[in-house]
Amino acid sequence: MADARLRHGRLALSVGFGVQGAVFALLVTRIPAIQDRYGISDGLLPAFLAAVPVLAGAGSLGTERLVAKVRPGLVLRWTQPLVCLALLAAGSGHALWQAAASLAVFGVTVGALDASMNMLGVSLQRAYARSIMLGFHASYSLGGIIGASLAWAGAHWELSLPALYGPLVALVAPAALIASRWYADRPRPAGAPTPPGGAPAGNAAGPGLTFLLPLCLVMTFAYIGDSTVANWSAKYLQDVLHSSDQLSTVPYNAYMVMTLLGRTVGDLGVRRLGPVLVVRAGTVVAACGFAVVAVAPGAWVGTAGFTLLGLGLSVIVPQTFAAAGRRAFERYGAGASDMAVARLNVFNYVGFLVGSPLVGALGEAWSPRGAMAVPMILVLATLWYAPSFGPGGASYGGGHERPRTADVG
Numbered sequence: 001m002a003d004a005r006l007r008h009g010r011l012a013l014s015v016g017f018g019v020q021g022a023v024f025a026l027l028v029t030r031i032p033a034i035q036d037r038y039g040i041s042d043g044l045l046p047a048f049l050a051a052v053p054v055l056a057g058a059g060s061l062g063t064e065r066l067v068a069k070v071r072p073g074l075v076l077r078w079t080q081p082l083v084c085l086a087l088l089a090a091g092s093g094h095a096l097w098q099a100a101a102s103l104a105v106f107g108v109t110v111g112a113l114d115a116s117m118n119m120l121g122v123s124l125q126r127a128y129a130r131s132i133m134l135g136f137h138a139s140y141s142l143g144g145i146i147g148a149s150l151a152w153a154g155a156h157w158e159l160s161l162p163a164l165y166g167p168l169v170a171l172v173a174p175a176a177l178i179a180s181r182w183y184a185d186r187p188r189p190a191g192a193p194t195p196p197g198g199a200p201a202g203n204a205a206g207p208g209l210t211f212l213l214p215l216c217l218v219m220t221f222a223y224i225g226d227s228t229v230a231n232w233s234a235k236y237l238q239d240v241l242h243s244s245d246q247l248s249t250v251p252y253n254a255y256m257v258m259t260l261l262g263r264t265v266g267d268l269g270v271r272r273l274g275p276v277l278v279v280r281a282g283t284v285v286a287a288c289g290f291a292v293v294a295v296a297p298g299a300w301v302g303t304a305g306f307t308l309l310g311l312g313l314s315v316i317v318p319q320t321f322a323a324a325g326r327r328a329f330e331r332y333g334a335g336a337s338d339m340a341v342a343r344l345n346v347f348n349y350v351g352f353l354v355g356s357p358l359v360g361a362l363g364e365a366w367s368p369r370g371a372m373a374v375p376m377i378l379v380l381a382t383l384w385y386a387p388s389f390g391p392g393g394a395s396y397g398g399g400h401e402r403p404r405t406a407d408v409g
Helices: 002-028 031-038 045-066 072-090 096-128 133-156 161-182 207-239 247-273 275-295 299-313 316-332 334-365 373-380 382-389
Strands: none
Touching: 002 031, 002 072, 002 096, 002 133, 002 161, 031 045, 031 096, 031 161, 045 072, 045 096, 045 334, 072 096, 072 161, 096 133, 096 316, 096 334, 133 161, 133 247, 133 316, 207 247, 207 275, 207 299, 207 316, 207 334, 207 373, 207 382, 247 275, 247 299, 247 316, 275 299, 275 316, 275 373, 275 382, 299 316, 316 334, 316 382, 334 373, 373 382
16 A cells, blocks of 8 residues: 555655646746746846746745645645646736736746755655656656647747637646655654754754755756756857757757757666765766867768757756755754755746856857857766765665655645
């Protein structure tokens, strides 16, 4: 019965990850259409776009406090439909204040959703006692590919945003809500364990979680790399490598496909080789991808570089969440694991917020090719921090532990 509950919980959470990938892709790929709908000026648009990750970070930190009282699965169950409705609202209004309000709701709720979703993923991996976290993020990548494809179709057929968003939200919001019935959430502990120094783990202000700093830096660097691809790959191919407008759309699609492929097979690699070796390999492949992009003589070689980037970066983010949750659990228990995931999740948005302006400014001041060396160097720093991904008393790479079904209720 316990094993069936875990299997159902794993499938249900995969649905949640996939829905979130599709919804987020439909927002970011149709930003120009949202800008046109509301008449947002080019000068004002960056403020709107920056507000979303800032509010998402606030939502993630708020979730850290919320899950001290309610289960992460309950937070995810109700925030996912709200994120879907916020997407629909963003595409359906007319006044500028409506755009601001809907994007604000989207930002706060997506932060809570990302945090609670990864909390559940970490707790399920702990229950399985083997790596499954990459599989959840593979579902997210698949959802992103589907969402981006729908956005392309909507643009090709000149569908209005309500006509594009409405049917999708009507389908996926109820699907996510129904799937949430099978979330394999852990029970609330009767009392939180106490870390050294006497402060309860659920209220640790900092000393108990200083071990997170290397993982926070890795998360930031990974998302600087990801946002570089998302925001600059098409422009780089057109302006630097002189590709056609049609070819310039290929690198991001190739990046997303390789992200899906890397995450689909990544759990097997972690089980056989261990997380440290997998993260190091992903880091080297990602750095090689940036190097190829920086020296590419033409568009197809540049596309190959962005493709390598997708394969390399695909393993880093899921393993960072897994390492943070595992290390916090080993020290202080499940409550600290949730807190670690929520705090780490904030650096997802830090990297997203910093990456695009950083590369853009360097490209203007220096050169677009030289600018690609900066995220390459930052990603390479992960090699230094790779030991932080290793097991510290519990092994999910070798499969020597028995499943801890008590950790998931």
